[in-house]
Amino acid sequence: MISCESDEICKQIKLFHDIAKLKNDFQKYIRGESENGLYKNHSLLSAYFFLLNSVASELETAFGFLSIVSHHGDVENFNELISSNKNFGRYFELSNELKFWDEVAKNAKNLEIYSEIKTDKTKLLERAKELYMHTLRLKNKFDYNNFIEFKRLYSSLIYADKFEAIFSEKQSGLAPIKTQEFDLYMSQLESAKPNKKRSEFREFVMSNFDINHKLFTLTAPTGYGKTLTALNFALKFNKERIIYALPFTSIIDQTHDVISEIYKDNDDVLIYKAHHKTVIDENTPEDRYSKIKFLMESFSANINVTTLYQLIFAIFGNKNRDNVKFNQLKNSVVIIDEAQAIPYKFRADFIKLCEIISKKFDTVFIFMSATMPIMHSENFREISNLKYFKNQNRYVLKWLDIEQNEENLIEQISQSASEKNTLVVVNTIRKAQELFLRFRDGFCCFCLNGYMYDKHKQDTIKSVKEAINLNKTAGEKPVLLISTQSIEAGVDLDFDVGFREISPISSIVQTAGRINRNFGTQGTLYVFEDICGYSDPIYGDVKLISDNILQKTLLQKCIEEEEILEIINQFFADISTHLEGYLLHKEMKELVFFDINKVIDEVMNDEYKVLVVIEPKTGFAKEFESEILAIRQNENMDKFKAKDMLKNTIKKISKFGVNVSIKDSQNLTLKPILGLKDVYYLPFGDTMYNDSFGLKKDVNLDALNEAFT
Incomplete structure (x- = not known):
């Protein structure tokens, strides 16, 4: 797992993160000699061995400790490290995990990679007390850079851990995407559908390419072909991957289809779309299923088409699944289409973090829109000609x-x-x-x-x-x-x-x-x-x-199109002056990872809505329930594969889902989907849903469901 490209702190974190698997009880668990789930616990004890052996700074050591204790779960607030009876807080020495210290130390010494490690428990207690006092002094002294630095360490660990477990090999970098297919596609497109304005626009943007710059805005009127132009610009950076984020799932599919068409004859270029409704082909062989799932859900393809929602949580989130994605922002080009869709409440925080990521990880960001918000940063460079609006x-x-x-x-x-x-x-x-x-x-x-x-x-x-x-x-x-x-x-x-x-x-x-x-x-x-x-x-x-x-x-x-840019700029300037600010300034000072995720979640998600599945044909829900039951009753299926299959099956039915206000859902005759908690469906043929206009917002709408007549 330890990459030669990792810095020293990353190497140490990866070296020690699983050392406590050397517990005799854990070995019994993985051999199937015990089903006691407590035997598999190893993160906390591994973190103690890391703490004793860390040669990094106090802050990096604290970050490494938190990364290890969180590597099979989500990240809690930084101050939990010094909570009593937890981590290295007061009375931590009473932890049940420390009872296995000598056992693990003895077993570790028999392995070459651990033969020289420190194992003196008394020294651990002293070191932990020092780190406790240092962490107390750090209270409210963190910033956005510290937030990204922790996520760098944590995401690097969990990505490498999962990759090696799934692929049984160390992760290696992707080859940069070549541009031949794209150039051929554009040549054929321009021959078949010549459009002078779009061609001139693309040529102008490409003339502003600068491989040494990393932060760009691409502002142009609608209909100018920004999607393909941005992709062309991104390819020139010769990076490992491109992450293309859009605000709505409905336009992800069409963007994915366009890009897939470009590379249809090149199997070496992996193109995945990643959103909450993306499913994996049921006929995928079992040995490939988990690999494809991981690559798809971790932005690990050459070109990843995803939602702005997923990108936002990759950057801000404390969830394990989100930080696997965060790791893949390194050495990538991130295109943010319809940048005005970034919620203004945390837009300033988002931009600040993008600036830090670009500097630390050599990541290129391209913000794209016909209605570009005010960036408030001298680091962003406009690569379009704003005179296009005037013409x-x-x-x-x-x-x-x-x-x-x-x-x-x-x-x-x-x-x-x-x-x-x-x-x-x-x-x-x-x-x-x-x-x-x-x-x-x-x-x-x-x-x-x-x-x-x-x-x-x-x-x-x-x-x-x-x-x-x-x-x-x-x-x-x-x-x-x-x-x-x-x-x-x-x-x-x-x-x-x-x-x-x-x-x-x-x-x-x-x-x-x-x-x-x-x-x-x-x-x-x-x-x-x-x-x-x-x-x-x-x-x-x-x-x-x-x-x-x-x-x-x-x-x-009347307002002519050529006057629009000035009005848009005034609009976003006023929003910036009166509404925008650093929403998470206080939380960043405290590094409360859980709380930051909660704040973003409250902005992004509507707690007053529920998912209602519209049954597309008679018996569809029953078929789905049978699939769930079959997966859960299959004793021969590996539990992790079963979990993945269950998630994929749920995604299949979510494609027929509608987010409905709780108030409106009370007017529907819903039935529960057996095997799933709090998931309901509207039976096929119910006249409350009409193929022509959707779920009736008003029960008194005078309409028959033509799809069923």
């Missing part, structure tokens, strides 16, 4: 005064949708469903919202794209799409006209990115007043800042 006239923003009467809006939408491909974006699922039912009989109408499970979202996007193409090439009926903000990021659809319920400027601009996306006749995005009644609580303080700017701009005159 745009694809759309114009206009205020639509509906005089507080929704019927006026209905009339305007009807007129537009009769002649042109029209997009309508509202702020709530309920309103999207209501409008869809209002329009569907008279128009070629579709609905897209968060109460549809992923396959139906993807099917809808595909159907809309096909219908728009038929309208433009064969004169078929224009398309009308009623959507929530699900349409805003990364969805490649091109409408003639749009209507957007008032929202923060960044969301309005993202919606505008679906209007005349492909540089045809100038389109219009009409922005109208709140009709759902919930816009203010949905967007909070961000909308108040946006409204103040819109009052001085959009409500006074």
Whole structure:
């Protein structure tokens, strides 16, 4: 496990992290001579041997100790190291694990790698007391650099530990990804679909390549091909891996598919997507299953397409599974698409940590967006030409005064949708469903919202794209799409006209990115007043800042696309001034790893929602329950393989899941999935779910589920 590339502290941590497996009881456990789970405990005693033998600084020794005691679990707060009756806190010498000290010391001395180690327990007690006093003096004196340094040590240990256990060999680096396939793909794409603006944009970005720089922003209007341009830029760094993070699972699949197409003839380039619904092929041989699972879940492929959520927790998280990913940020290029999706509450913390990671680990970060937040760092370099915004006239923003009467809006939408491909974006699922039912009989109408499970979202996007193409090439009926903000990021659809319920400027601009996306006749995005009644609580303080700017701009005159950048910059500058700050400054000073994870989790996750599985066919839930039962009753299956298979099976059913508010779930006739705790499903055929618009937000919606008739 000990890599020649590791520094001395890493080598020592890896050397001692499993030394207590030399306990006689542990050897009985792994030989199957005992099923006593207590026999497998070894982390704490191993940490004591490390403490006695460490030649590192006091702080590094404390970090190493915490890494070892946490290597089979999650990381607790740093101050737990000196809690009474724990670790090396007061009365630690009463620990039951120390009863095995002499036994392990004797067995270790018989092994060459441990033949020269210190084993004097009295010296351990003295050393622990010294470290206890030093740790007391460190209280509230830590910073963001210390946070990253601990994660470096911890993640390096657990990654190497898991890799060696699964592959039965030491980890080795990946070969850098060659660019031949990418260059060929781009050449063929530009020949088949020439686009002068996108080609010029890519050439300009590539001209700003600097192998000695590590922090970049890529700001450009929607529709300029930022995805492939960023990938091209990333490949030039000749790094081991690329990690491509996006905000939504719905656009991860399409990005993964594009990249996979580029390297379809090169089996040496591993391309994985990693999010909570990614499953492994059931037909994968058992000896390869755990290997693929590990590579997929640890950002260990050459190109890893994942969610912003997973990247955020890899950086901030205290969980074992998240820190396995953190280790793979080293010597990588990290592309963050739709960077405005990083929550503003901890955006400053996130950027600061990225700066530290880039410096310590030789990691390149590329933040990418059409609506780039203020970075507040001189270390980031813009590689696009912001004049691209000035040269745009694809759309114009206009205020639509509906005089507080929704019927006026209905009339305007009807007129537009009769002649042109029209997009309508509202702020709530309920309103999207209501409008869809209002329009569907008279128009070629579709609905897209968060109460549809992923396959139906993807099917809808595909159907809309096909219908728009038929309208433009064969004169078929224009398309009308009623959507929530699900349409805003990364969805490649091109409408003639749009209507957007008032929202923060960044969301309005993202919606505008679906209007005349492909540089045809100038389109219009009409922005109208709140009709759902919930816009203010949905967007909070961000909308108040946006409204103040819109009052001085959009409500006074039309806004051309070329004027957008100035307004976006003002919006993010005001957010930065009034709302942003270092959310975790206090927690970082204390290095409370558990608490930091909790704060991020509270920002990222909605505790008022539950996962409801929509049964896609009769008997699906029963089949799933049978799979779970078969895995749990298979006595011949290794317990770790069984655990992995169970997780994979659960992921399969989560593909049909919808995150539903607790209040809405109470209106559903749900059934429990046997074998899983607190997981429920809506039976196939229940009219509360409709393939066309998802789970009914309102039980009184007058609609039949056409999928079942």
